[in-house]
Amino acid sequence: MPVSLTVVKRLFAKSGNQCAIPWCHAPLVVEDHSIAEICHIRARRKGGPRYDPALTSDEKDDFKNLILLCPTHHTEVDKSPAKYSVDILSEIKEMHERESQNxxxxxMAEQAALIHAKQLKKNSKSIKSSPVHGNADARASSGGVAVAIGGHNQGKINIHVGGKPKKEAGKYPANSIGADANLAGYIDYLCEMYVKFMSPIERDEDALWARIGKHIKTKFRLVKRSRGHIPAEKFTKLVEFIIDEKLTNTPVGQKHIRNGTRLCSTFQEWREGK
Known part of the structure; x- marks a missing residue:
């Protein structure tokens, strides 16, 4: 599976729009052009640099296993796995992202989308064709089917489609927070702030993301659902919960309160990029 846009946004936000190699000052996005390349610390495929068979497919494309580099250093890193080991790249990633904003x-979301689109295009080009001999037969019990055969096909291809096409359902129900990009984006922003505010006492960001997610699920009794399933009408309550009960009780949040400064941007300010 390709790296998700959410992960790319997080990577870009923490990159400072700069290649992660300490002595490189190359920007990752210039105006509306993406230069950035997503480097896997542990390769996705067997035989790749620093490949680790213990990693699952999800872990390979997870935030912890990715780092944004310029094309030059991506090539150097992957051609010199002995020099750029897993430990070295992990340390470079940690140092580069330590002082970044969340x-x-x-x-930034628009710029991250450029990087994501470039990665998708790169992945589509990397699929190699191979010759097909004999007959190929594809069937579907319902819905449609699309088949692409690369290489030189020397056999007959039969495609059978059965049943009525099923209407594809959205990931989140209508009138839910997840169905509205602005509502979902602001909640992600607040969760990012929670992770940032907790960083002085907890450096495991994945654990912090899991923690705030668990707090929200418990508060809104989501059971197996995510925060995106919360009805849009409860958006204000969710915002108040994260700010008043979570951000204010973090070390950084307490410091803001003592200094009389605001904890975060309002929804309107966030939408306007302030």
Missing amino acids: EVTPR
Whole structure:
């Protein structure tokens, strides 16, 4: 599976729009052009640099296993796995992202989308064709089917489609927070702020993301559902919960309160990129 847009947004937000190699100052996005390349610390495929068979497919494309580099250093890193080991790249990633911001502004989201689109295009080009001999037969019990055969096909291809096409359901129900990009984006921003505010006492960001997610699920009794399933009418309550009960009780949040400064941007300010 390709790296998700959410992960790319998080990577870009923490990159400072700069290649992660300490001595490189190359930007990752210039105006509306993506230069960035997504480097896997542990390769996705067997035989790749620093491949680890113990990693699952999801772990290979997870935030912890990815780092944004310029094309030059991506090539150097992957051609020199002995020099750029897993430990070295992990340390470079940690150092590069340590002082970065967690907020994803609308402009940063647009730039991250450019990187994501470039990666998808790259992945589609990397699929190699191979010759097909004999007959190929594809069937579907319901819905449609699309088949692409690369190489030189020397056999007959039969495609059988059965049943009525099923209407594809959205990931989130209508009128839910997840169905509205602005509502979902602001909640992601607040969760990012929670992770950032907790960083002085907890450096495991994945654990912090899991923690805030669990708090939200418990508060809104989601059971097996995610925060995106919360009805849009409860958006204000969710915002108040994260700010008043979570951000204010973090070390950084307490410091903001003592100094009389605001904890975060309002929804409107966030939408305007302030």
